[in-house]
Amino acid sequence: MTDRIARLAGIGFDQGARTIIRGELAALPPGGRLGVAGDHDALLVHLSAWCRKEGHRLEIPPAGTSSVRAWITPGPTAHVRWARAERAGGAGVSGVVSHPPAHWGLAARGALVEPGGPPAPFDLDRxxxxxxxxxxxxxxxxxxxxxxxxxxxxxxxxxxxxxxxxxxxxxxxxxxxxxxxxxxxxxxxxxxxxxxxxxxxxxxxxxxxxxxxxxxxxxxxxxxxxxxxxxxxxxxxxxxxxxxxxxxxxxxxxxxxxxxxxxxxxxxxxxxxxxxxxxxxxxxxxxxxxxxxxxxxxxxxxxxxxxxxxxxxxxxxxxxxxxxxxxxxxxxxxxxxxxxxxxxxxxxxxxxxxxxxxxxxxxxxxxxxxxxxxxxxxxxxxxxxxxxxxxxxxxxxxx
CATH class of the missing domain: 1.10.620.20 (Ribonucleotide Reductase, subunit A)
Structure with missing residues (x-):
C-alpha cells in the first residue's frame, strides 16, 4: 500500500495542518498518494491554494463519500528548488571541502542548501x-x-x-x-x-x-x-x-x-x-x-x-x-x-x-x-x- 492518510482532526492551515501534511508527504513512498482527513471549515480552500504553489495535484472526492476530504499526488515540479540543491559538504570533519562557495554563507556544514541567496562576505574561504x-x-x-x-x-x-x-x-x-x-x-x-x-x-x-x-x-x-x-x-x-x-x-x-x-x-x-x-x-x-x-x-x-x-x-x-x-x-x-x-x-x-x-x-x-x-x-x-x-x-x- 503506497497511500498514507494525514489526520488533521479540527486544526486548520494556520494551526499546524501544513506541518503535518509536509511531514506525511516526506514519508510518502514513490508513486503514493496522501489522503487528507480533517474537519476544519477552510481546509479545502487553503489546501487547494497550497498545492498549486507547491506543484502538487489535488483530487477532491464527492462530499460525504469518504472520511478523506482530499487526495494529494506529488507533482513532477514539487520541490524543484530542493531538487537543484546541494549538500554543504558533510556534517563531520571528513566532510570539510577545500573551497566552500560563497552562496553557502551561514548554512550549517552538511545542510541541504537551497539555490540562490546572496553571497556571504567571507574572504578566508579556502x-x-x-x-x-x-x-x-x-x-x-x-x-x-x-x-x-x-x-x-x-x-x-x-x-x-x-x-x-x-x-x-x-x-x-x-x-x-x-x-x-x-x-x-x-x-x-x-x-x-x-x-x-x-x-x-x-x-x-x-x-x-x-x-x-x-x-x-x-x-x-x-x-x-x-x-x-x-x-x-x-x-x-x-x-x-x-x-x-x-x-x-x-x-x-x-x-x-x-x-x-x-x-x-x-x-x-x-x-x-x-x-x-x-x-x-x-x-x-x-x-x-x-x-x-x-x-x-x-x-x-x-x-x-x-x-x-x-x-x-x-x-x-x-x-x-x-x-x-x-x-x-x-x-x-x-x-x-x-x-x-x-x-x-x-x-x-x-x-x-x-x-x-x-x-x-x-x-x-x-x-x-x-x-x-x-x-x-x-x-x-x-x-x-x-x-x-x-x-x-x-x-x-x-x-
Missing amino acids: KEVVWADLAPALYAQAAARQWDPATAIDWEAGGGLPAEVEAAVVQVMTYLVENEQAALVVPARLLARVHPHFREVMQLLAVQAADEARHIEVFSRRATLHGAELGTSSVGGRASLTSLLAEPDFSLASFLLSVLGEGSFLNLLSFLHRHAPDPVTRRIAELAHQDEARHVAFGVAHLAEQSRRDPAFRGRLRGAIERRHDLLADTAGLNEDVFDALTLLAAGSWSPAAVAEGHAVVQRLQADMFEGRRNRLVRLGFPPDEAAELSALHTRNFM
Missing part, C-alpha cells in the same frame, strides 16, 4: 588558508578547560609584599595587559573573515579571543589588587604590537602572533610562575600558560601543514619576519621598566648580588625565548641555522 587537522581536538580541549577568574584564583592569598616588589608585579601586569589586548584583536579580526564552513577554526578563534579577554581581566585585577596605579607603556612596545594588527594575511598573522609572539610568552609566563612573589601572581601565570599553549599549538599545526604542502611557503614566513624587523629597527624594544621589573622579581631584592643574579636569570629567559622560537621554526621546515637567524630578528618586545 581550507589550505585556515585549516589545521588539530583544530577540532584543540577546540574540544579549549571548551573543556575554560576557567572562571572569580573561582579559579584565590584573590585573598598573599599580599604584604615589599613596596618595590609589588611595584614590579604591577609593571609586569601592565605590560601583559597591553600585549594581550593585541592578542585579542588579531584573532577577533580573523574570526570575522573565516567562512563558517570551517566552523572548528572559527570556534577555536572565538575561544582564543575569549581567553585573551579573560587574561586582560586577571592581569588588570592583579595590577590593581592592592590599590596601585598601573605602570608604564612605552612607544616601542606599542609600535611592536601595532605592527601585528597591520598584517591582513591569516597565516602570516598567525605566524607572527601565535608561533613567534605567544610562543615567547610561554617562556615569560613560565618565568613568572617560577619567580612570582605571591600565590595570586603564580596562579595567574599558570592558568594563562595553559591557554597560550593551545594558541601556539594551533598556529604551529596550521603553518606546518602549509609548509609541508608548499615548501616555498617558508619564503613568505621569512619575508614576514624581515618586514617586521625592518619596520621596528628604530624602536627602543622592550620597555626598560619591564626589564627592571623582571630583574627584581628574579632577584627578590635590590642587593647588588641579588640584582646580578636576577639580571642573569632574565638573560637566560631571553635565551630560552630565542631557543623556543628557533625550535618552532625548525618544526615549520626551516634548517636550524636559518631558524636561528630568523629567531634573532624577532622583536625585542617579546610579543
Whole structure:
C-alpha cells in the first residue's frame, strides 16, 4: 500500500495542518498518494491554494463519500528548488571541502542548501588558508578547560609584599595587559573573515579571543589588587604590537602572533610562575600558560601543514619576519621598566648580588625565548641555522 492518510482532526492551515501534511508527504513512498482527513471549515480552500504553489495535484472526492476530504499526488515540479540543491559538504570533519562557495554563507556544514541567496562576505574561504587537522581536538580541549577568574584564583592569598616588589608585579601586569589586548584583536579580526564552513577554526578563534579577554581581566585585577596605579607603556612596545594588527594575511598573522609572539610568552609566563612573589601572581601565570599553549599549538599545526604542502611557503614566513624587523629597527624594544621589573622579581631584592643574579636569570629567559622560537621554526621546515637567524630578528618586545 503506497497511500498514507494525514489526520488533521479540527486544526486548520494556520494551526499546524501544513506541518503535518509536509511531514506525511516526506514519508510518502514513490508513486503514493496522501489522503487528507480533517474537519476544519477552510481546509479545502487553503489546501487547494497550497498545492498549486507547491506543484502538487489535488483530487477532491464527492462530499460525504469518504472520511478523506482530499487526495494529494506529488507533482513532477514539487520541490524543484530542493531538487537543484546541494549538500554543504558533510556534517563531520571528513566532510570539510577545500573551497566552500560563497552562496553557502551561514548554512550549517552538511545542510541541504537551497539555490540562490546572496553571497556571504567571507574572504578566508579556502581550507589550505585556515585549516589545521588539530583544530577540532584543540577546540574540544579549549571548551573543556575554560576557567572562571572569580573561582579559579584565590584573590585573598598573599599580599604584604615589599613596596618595590609589588611595584614590579604591577609593571609586569601592565605590560601583559597591553600585549594581550593585541592578542585579542588579531584573532577577533580573523574570526570575522573565516567562512563558517570551517566552523572548528572559527570556534577555536572565538575561544582564543575569549581567553585573551579573560587574561586582560586577571592581569588588570592583579595590577590593581592592592590599590596601585598601573605602570608604564612605552612607544616601542606599542609600535611592536601595532605592527601585528597591520598584517591582513591569516597565516602570516598567525605566524607572527601565535608561533613567534605567544610562543615567547610561554617562556615569560613560565618565568613568572617560577619567580612570582605571591600565590595570586603564580596562579595567574599558570592558568594563562595553559591557554597560550593551545594558541601556539594551533598556529604551529596550521603553518606546518602549509609548509609541508608548499615548501616555498617558508619564503613568505621569512619575508614576514624581515618586514617586521625592518619596520621596528628604530624602536627602543622592550620597555626598560619591564626589564627592571623582571630583574627584581628574579632577584627578590635590590642587593647588588641579588640584582646580578636576577639580571642573569632574565638573560637566560631571553635565551630560552630565542631557543623556543628557533625550535618552532625548525618544526615549520626551516634548517636550524636559518631558524636561528630568523629567531634573532624577532622583536625585542617579546610579543
